[in-house]
Amino acid sequence: MEREPAAAAEEPGPPGRRRRREGRMRTVCSNLQPPPGAEEPAGKGAPRRRLRGGAQHLADNRLKTTKYTLLSFLPKNLFEQFHRLANVYFVFIALLNFVPAVNAFQPGLALAPVLFILAVTAFKDLWEDYSRHRSDHEINHLGCLVFSREEEQYVNRFWKEIRVGDFVRLRCNETIPADILLLSSSDPDGLCHIETANLDGETNLKRRQVVRGFSELVSDLVSEFNPLTFTSIIECEKPNNDLTRFRGCIIHDNGKKAGLYKENLLLRGCTLRNTEAVVGIVIYAGHETKALLNNSGPRYKRSRLEKQMNCDVLWCVLLLICMSLFSAIGHGLWVQRYQEKKSLFDVPESDGTSLSPVPAAVYSFLTMIIVLQVLIPISLYVSIEIVKVCQVYFINQDIELYDEETDSQLQCRALNITEDLGQIQYIFSDKTGTLTENKMVFRRCTVSGIEYSHDANAQRLARYQEADSEEEEVVPRGGSLPLRGGTGGHPSARAAHQSQSSRAHRRTGSRAEARRVSMLTELTAFSSPMEKDVTPDPKLLEKVHECGRCLASARHQEHPLDHLSPELSDIFDFFIALTICNTVVVTSPDQPRQKVRVRFELKSPVKTIEDFLRRFTPSRLTLGGSSVGSASMAAKSAPKASLLSTLANDGALLRLEERLGPGAPRLASNGYSSAADNWAAEQSAMGPEPGPELRYEAESPDEAALVHAARAYSCALVGRLHDQVSVELPHLGRLTFELLHTLGFDSIRKRMSVVIRHPLTDEINVYTKGADSVVMDLLLPCSTDDARGRHQMKIRSKTQNYLNLYAVEGLRTLCIAKRVLSKEEYACWLQSHLEAESAVDNREELLFQSAIRLETNLHLLGATGIEDRLQDGVPETIAKLRQAGLQIWVLTGDKQETAVNIAHACKLLDHDEEVITLNAESQEACEALLDQCLRYVQSRSPQRTAGSLSVGFAPLCPPSEATASGPSLVIDGRSLAYALQKNLEDKFLFLAKQCRSVLCCRSTPLQKSMVVKLVRSKLKAMTLAIGDGANDVSMIQVADVGVGISGQEGMQAVMASDFAVPKFRYLERLLIVHGHWCYSRLANMVLYFFYKNTMFVGLLFWFQFYCGFSASAMIDQWYLIFFNLLFSSLPQLVTGVLDKDVPADVLLAEPQLYRSGQNMEEYRPRTFWLNMADAAFQSLVCFFIPYLAYYDSDTDIFTWGTPITAVALFTFLLHLGIETKTWTWLNWTACGFSVVLFFTVALIYNASCATCYPPSNPYWTMQTLMGDPVFYSICLLAPVAALLPRLFFKALQGTLFPTPLQLGRQLAKRSPGKFRAPRETSAQGHIPEEARTKLPGQRSVSVARSVSRDCSSQVSQGTWQPACSPEAGGEPSAVDMGMPWREGTLPDRLDSQPSRSSSPGPVAVEGCPGGSRMKPMSASRPAPLPSVFSVPGLSSLNWMSSLSLVSGLGSVLQFSRSSLPMDKRDSDFLPGSAQPDQDLCDLSGQTTDCF
């Protein structure tokens, strides 16, 4: 917005100038003010009149999303429908019938199908519009409180009655009806919180602020805001759709101006939380609100199949023209032949002369086009739309795509690209939040160069991996477990109480409630117990306590921090930074979304200390009211004068503020001293007295993780207000930090900072938290001369080492740093910062600069490693998708090390495979590297191609080794930028194509989308992009199919996506099952459509040879027109919607089957033309059998045409029968319905009118035919004869050269139960998890007992013990004892063994004959237990457990697996995913034997 910066300070300008600005600005004033002129000063009258005039054309709050009104429906809808070219074509054809010389049908009749199609579409639109209207009506009639001038109070009004300039009062949990400028809040700080879930899906609370500078002027004394006193004028932007921006200013009566920002605006659709009541003035209403401006409907894309289909439709048009042309020439010649003959059947023109050949040919051509128009399937588009809608419905309904945890299912946002899902070749995935959970878990940290590895914490996390987080609440914690109840392990009364209360809470809740609570927790904050509870590292904990003790004893002295050693001081600062350097809001779970407002003066047990502190450092914050007034304000507000005067000599800060002059926004603006006290009292009355369990609501999960980590070290964040943060510290009690500034996180700075005044030292500190790459560069350069500097250097290099280590472990790293500002430095910075804040023009830019100025010369405190855990089933999903022939690229903004590590964890990279890493510093280097890599790849390519050839036909065997042998490519963002240059992109692509997987690190959103675009355009491949965050939006939009993860990073990705899945793993089913089905269904349906129409038109065309090419049709025109629409449409729709060529379980077990879609095997040009040829053949048969049967008979043309129609119908249905792979009762019904409908309609039609329907005049034709045996014999013979070749060749092909799909089908039929078994267990996946809720120790005992009972002779109790002892004791060493394999050796053995693992199997089974008896003990997936059966190697057991015989044993074995250290789990147990294939091979082998 180009606005003069001076405008903020100047008086209202001359009218002329204002008018000029009016185009870009909106001005709003109170509706409550009386009409201008009456008692107002003349000076103000002028602008107000103008404003009134301006206000008249502002939108009201009525929501109207309907497209049509009753009157406009028809024209508007028709206009929209004619945007589709096909409709225009069909109408054109229909209109051709009105030309007498060429008409083929009765004009009215010819219009019927077009009208029918148009009507169906129109009806659909109407229905949609009506449902929109109903929902609009509902929303419009919601109620809210609006201030009424007449009654001088808030009255209930409908939403639709709200107008711009109205004052609205909202209460807690109400939905905001319009975009409202916040004028008053019940919160003493002038704050309120809103939840924007409806808008962007983010469930954390966002803070909004009463208009700065306004509150003092209006409501300095009254506790309740009085709208009648509001006389200011608001100037703001025209309505726009930018949710993140709002600018404007408010002009008070006295001419003062104050800026308005995004923080002042409450957006429509959000929900008010945590705040009792707010009052605001409506700025934008109805369709001008940002929420509605952002609301764009579903997206329309055209799928690849549809493009191909359109191309084939063009071929059909060409064919139609050719046929018509052929016919026209034939007719011309025919006419010429008979022209001179004056034959009796010649129909002359009206003037008696015969038609000359050329015009006759032209007429014939046009008539033929009409007659053969069926070749272009009029109902194709409608049918496809119907089928797609149903497909979308079924995808949405799939219970296996439902995520219980988040209570969400898959969402299809794009309705018409379902079949693209079956053809994807490249998947581009984001990492964070997509492959990983985006649930941050604190893992380890380093402070002052010393690393704290948090081993116990790692073990705890390993346990969580096993037990589902939600079940945890039912479990009373065993004493042997390390304490994880936050501060529970420490002798603090408060903490003990806390854990007590939380436990009570857990015990009272039923399981269902516990689940709901956990769900609620999940929704409201990022704090599942897994993240909340951090087991502290004992060493560090000890240091923290020591630190606290030191400080507690030294706090009365001048510089308490100086008494700490540098290390302890760093530790102290480190935890302070973790606790306060964030924007976490503290709430209490008992009162959801109610901010805990603990007034420490009233309640804190350390009141005296606080008092002391206040005396020691007279901070105004300790006064609690946080009421700061400027001199000018103090003068105005008399009752506060005394208070303010005492405050005035508080410190340098205040004076500085005064120096900055009146009008400048104050550091902490708040005028609610009295109101604040009221509220505080109320709050304290409401608040639960014993320290409630606090809940942290953070904007990002990292923040929450760090705060929780700090809390585990007894540094608990207990309260955050607008300008202060309270922290509970060990031995020190509650400390309150005066929060001077919060410099929020942004992706350019990659860091955030808070500026606080330290209560102990009264120093001004800056705590910065950010990415290591950034923060490490901002550190204070330290000299190498003195010891201190050298020490610092050492610490830094150590920290850097640990950071690298963390990155290798796949942890997200953050550096924590601190800077101490002198008062002068701060004052200097503050001045510029305040200028930046008050600036109206490019405020963001200035603030950014200001932040950069502050965040320099930092002192490094330490670093944290946060684990972003892999989502469930990611490695398995990736393995399956790979098997399906999909190439997976990961594009991430993360560091290379982190990305590579995650890639290893999710099996994208194998440890033993080659990784090509491209890190180039310059364009030339990049080119050279690329060349080198290409040479290398080419040198090894011969063997690769040989390998891939050998796999050509082995669809039922384990995945080919050839695909696994390719190298992987890792490229960083910088090199990627070079590689994406025009001259290198081909090389890069060629290289990438050869690689098994590609990993792009440090890539920007733009690069992501460029990569996708490149692959899409250059490789002509189908691409799918999946991501969850705003940074993936561009990539999602560019890809053919965009998938959003409806996770925790807001809804932008989902909004931009075509499909939204709750978790990455659902992609497997979405693509491999639904994608395949959708593609195969639609491809087959489209082919069938083409076949059907060609075959039908063929019948008509062959007849032309017997009617002098005169374009007459033997099929009654009613049949001709309605055949496609009514008689033969339903069965194909049912098949198109329901047919499953291969069952889901086989598809999942054999992902290779997906390749058929990638290679377009079902619908490619060759199949299309074969299909057309078959159609031509069938039409020949169906024409000539009736022809020859009736040859030399006295049949008439339409009596002969009716059997042909019937034959065609039967042929279509039988053909569909051949093409349909699964016959459900719906298919049978549809086919029966078609036949019955045809005969019923024919009978009724032929009995309805004796003189109607020229020219066929079919009175009693069908009735007569049905008494004719010839009719039946034709109806039997012709379809059979027509379809025999197809059936025969299909059967031959299915026997001799079966496609993988056919093999899959055969397999499914031969062994249906064997595939169902794994699916059932996965469907009941939660049941085994419930079983796990039992205490691990107990369970192991009970299992041990059952084992000993069942096969006591073979397995002694003693051998069992080692395996379960780690469970009970929690000793890691015991685990090692139980597991014969170690980290390093295991993968190798796994890789080498699966092929020759069969021999030990029988031994194992023999060893325990009771194994079969153990079956009833059902449990989840089987897993090996080497210690029980001394079988060497894991893979043999894998094989063994694949036999259903030992599935019971599997459940016993399950356990030893759970006792594995957590970090081994991902990598070590993955080979289990190869199990189904192996399984399948075995099964297929068996089935063959049976066969």
Add this chain to the structure above:
Amino acid sequence: MKRKCQDYESRLPDNTAVKQQQLPAFRLQLTASEILSGFFAIGLFCLGMGIILLLSAKSIKEVEGNVYLYYKLYGFYQNLYRYILSRSNIQLVGADVKDVRNCAPFRTSDNGLPIAPCGAIANSMFNDTIVLWYNFNSSTHIRVPMVRTETAWWTDKYVKFQNPAFQNLSSAFAGTAKPPNWPKPVYELDEKDPGNNGFINDDFIVWMRTAAFPNFKKLYRRLHRIGNFTEGLPAGSYSFIINYNFPVSRFQGQKAVVLSTLTWSGGSSLFLALAYLVTGAVTLLASFSMMALHLKLKERKTFFLQ
């Protein structure tokens, strides 16, 4: 919070067979072994049908029983598009004799009177007379008794074609002209039988049912089974006396006269029987080859499933 708990509804989709696409289904495998039996069945069925049809066609004794006399035209296109349009059903049903809207170009005569029956079909009506004589011996020629009614569909004669409601047929057609090609007006088509005159004349009705192909036959007369002819046409020599009115040489057409009987399976055409036989044979052949394949591949199957 309690309320929230009640409001909470799971979005878990219904676990029904339809919604989960788990309907029990019959799966057809298109492999030799699976459809072998089907092929056999089809083949046998077709062969059986063929044999039945063949036998029934063979059972026809040429001129015994109900003998029908047909005239046959070659190269006469009654199925031309413009030709079949040129008629007025309203006129033919007797509702409005003057309704000639659809009869272009034969709507009105030169003097402006509406033509009855109008249109190209009616105008081109076959008007040869064919009389069959039985040469009992060299001197006695018996005119074979023929019925000229009931050659058309019942519904045509009694529903679709009606004379205008007048006592006197000629007055009913007053104010109309005869078609140009006709030698006499429509009410003189069969002056002997009022039930066969005017629009309801069987010859006329049969002609108006336009033939499907350029070569066609139309039923002309039925044998009146009396006297010598109760058992059909006795063996002997016959002669046709044909009054040639209908010119076909102009358009290189031909005319023929056919005497035939009918069976339940239509005319004496052997085509359907042969078609069934051929289809059956081919199907059986295919099924044998498939069986051979199946037997041969039975051992190989284990190979490619592993």
